[in-house]
Amino acid sequence: MTYHTVIIGTGPAGLTAAIYLARANMNPLVIEGPEPGGQLTTTTEVENFPGFPDGIMGPELMSNMRKQAERFGAVFKSGWVTKTDLSARPFKLEVDSLGAIEAETLIISTGASAKYLGIPGEKDNIGRGVSTCATCDGFFFRGKKIIVVGGGDSAMEEANFLTRFASEVRVVNRRNELRASKIMQDRARANEKVSWSLNRTPIEVVAGALGVTGLKVRNNETGEEEVLETDGVFVTIGHTPNTGFLGGQVETDELGYIVVKPGTSHTNIPGVFACGDVQDTRYRQAITAAGSGCMAALDCEKFLEEAASAPAAQQA
Missing domain, CATH: 3.50.50.60 (FAD/NAD(P)-binding domain)
Structure with a gap:
């Protein structure tokens, strides 16, 4: 099956991207791994996420974000991406629980695991x-x-x-x-x-x-x-970005973090976007991850619009 957009990862970045794309009637497929919600599910009270003057528990915040994405039409599937082929669109993914799927665009929000x-x-x-x-x-x-x-x-x-x-x-x-x-x-x-x-x-x-x-x-x-x-x-002995499943197809820095075009979520592969801690070596906060998830969704939506209009423009 081919999806307009597949989002890999369900931390603040992936869930924010899902909310934006779902509200745009894109019905994204969100693949969540064995730790849905990312690192915030291992925290207790979150007091620095705007909008919660009395704080909120990390798992509750992630649950609320997921429900918000589902409300607008995002589809969630549990699984582990074992293989990717990003050589041409649609991109091909192998997911252990779903088998082979295809995606016109891909948002990578798999985060970084603390050592x-x-x-x-x-x-x-x-x-x-x-x-x-x-x-x-x-x-x-x-x-x-x-x-x-x-x-x-x-x-x-x-x-x-x-x-x-x-x-x-x-x-x-x-x-x-x-x-x-x-x-x-x-x-x-x-x-x-x-x-x-x-x-x-x-x-x-x-x-x-x-x-x-x-x-x-x-x-x-x-x-x-x-x-x-x-x-x-x-x-504080470092983090490991979760990029191994990409097989070196997406450009990364010496530590394995995905390199994006400054000020955007664009990777070196057109149609592949990255957001959250998987591309953030500096801030690694829930709010900055969520913001970059918004960027990825908007970049993805614009990419698909331009790709759809390109054939018509060529014919003209």
């Missing part, structure tokens, strides 16, 4: 003190102790940011040296609220009934283990 430490207690306490987003969750740790795990620029930036709320921010890094640029290191070291536990490997997130209480680490020099007291653990 985790893979230690006991970590995944169990996401939303209970474990986070991968300081700007999302820092506010909830006002006056508390926080640990930031990582040694790159992002870790230094988040450590500095979190001092706005926390009474103490401790940076834990498994190496003695930091990978961060000198200027970012200098800023963090100059901050009196930031302390350091270097050359230590996190081995377990410790938690009680109310959430995280500590992070167990191993001293890489002595082998001794200790529990660092904390109310929250922010894991």
Whole structure:
């Protein structure tokens, strides 16, 4: 079956694109993977999404966005895209639950997955003190102790940011040296609220009934283990964009993020658009993802209009 538009991914970007295209009577097919709603479904209260003065739970926000898209005619199917052929329109997709489908246009909104430490207690306490987003969750740790795990620029930036709320921010890094640029290191070291536990490997997130209480680490020099007291653990060791299924057909940067034409959602392939965290290396916020989803929908709609009028113009 051939669709006007197929949207892959159901985070804020994909769902916003679906709302716009559905309202334009495009009836997009939205393919949602094993984690519908994206990273917001792993958060608790969202307080920085406009329109909710008292905040809203992440899963509820995503559920509302999906219902809004369905109301206007978006069709949702669960599945995993296993193969794509973007060499010519209509594009060909293989979906494990649907088989072979075709799309005149494609919107990629598959997001980027935060890298985790893979230690006991970590995944169990996401939303209970474990986070991968300081700007999302820092506010909830006002006056508390926080640990930031990582040694790159992002870790230094988040450590500095979190001092706005926390009474103490401790940076834990498994190496003695930091990978961060000198200027970012200098800023963090100059901050009196930031302390350091270097050359230590996190081995377990410790938690009680109310959430995280500590992070167990191993001293890489002595082998001794200790529990660092904390109310929250922010894991800042990077993200992995979910672009592997594209097989290198769409242009990406050195980290795997899709490259779009500045100020648009256009990729290097006409008719293929990207939005949300899969093409955002800087902001990675729900509201910026939603905004880029709107851009992708409008770009997609205009592309289809121009493609439909092209044959008539050629005949004339």
